[in-house]
Amino acid sequence: MILGVTGGIASGKSLVVDIFRSLGAAVVSADQLARRIVQRGSPVLEKIVERFGVEALHADGSLHRKFLAERIFNDDGARADLNRITHPAIAELAAREFAELTRRGARLIVYEAPLLFEAGVDRQVDAVLVVTVPPEVQLARLMARDGISCEAARQRIAAQLPQPEKMARADYLVDNSGTPEETRRQVAALMEQMGFGPSPSRRDGAERSAPD
Numbered sequence: 001m002i003l004g005v006t007g008g009i010a011s012g013k014s015l016v017v018d019i020f021r022s023l024g025a026a027v028v029s030a031d032q033l034a035r036r037i038v039q040r041g042s043p044v045l046e047k048i049v050e051r052f053g054v055e056a057l058h059a060d061g062s063l064h065r066k067f068l069a070e071r072i073f074n075d076d077g078a079r080a081d082l083n084r085i086t087h088p089a090i091a092e093l094a095a096r097e098f099a100e101l102t103r104r105g106a107r108l109i110v111y112e113a114p115l116l117f118e119a120g121v122d123r124q125v126d127a128v129l130v131v132t133v134p135p136e137v138q139l140a141r142l143m144a145r146d147g148i149s150c151e152a153a154r155q156r157i158a159a160q161l162p163q164p165e166k167m168a169r170a171d172y173l174v175d176n177s178g179t180p181e182e183t184r185r186q187v188a189a190l191m192e193q194m195g196f197g198p199s200p201s202r203r204d205g206a207e208r209s210a211p212d
């Protein structure tokens, strides 16, 4: 089963995905795939240069992320073009990763994708989990994590699909407003519910080590 994990910025996706990993799930990160597809000399990088010019590259031929980020900031057309170039390549690489992990015996694959709905990746997964936090908690955690002002944090949050829309499209919700331990308990309960509870071998082990 492939479970997409998404949620707003600083909602706690990394925390939730780390918990899944610690409970035995295989993890694929869309952000990591996005970095891989734009490696030097890649076809995606060529298309970026065709669209945005050689300024999109550093002198060594690697992607000039800052230039590109500034170029698409406040330019929806440019952003849409960049997404049209990158999203299909990410989707293709994700599909290959899923197939490889499945071949190697992974039963639960967690796909961490911040733009899961925006990129239409919800169609590529079997179910979607949305990590939720109340707006004031999200704002405070984002400011603390990235060391940014309230205004800058609000801007980043406003640039995303609103949380209620994500929640409405979710198969599962994890409320990350409490302690990390409370979140861990929710994730463990969900895994159990999805049929990925403690593995039989671990249960056997527990029985064997129990006193007669």
Ligand code: ADP
Pocket: 007, 008, 009, 010, 011, 012, 013, 014, 015, 016, 141, 142, 144, 145, 176, 177, 178, 179, 180, 183
């Ligand atoms: P995302 O991956 O969704 O952007 P993170 O997992 O990085 O979000 O969490 C955002 C910030 O909030 C991080 O600094 C993280 O340490 C903190 N954080 C996440 N969950 C909790 C929690 N349950 N309690 C306290 N702090 C948290």
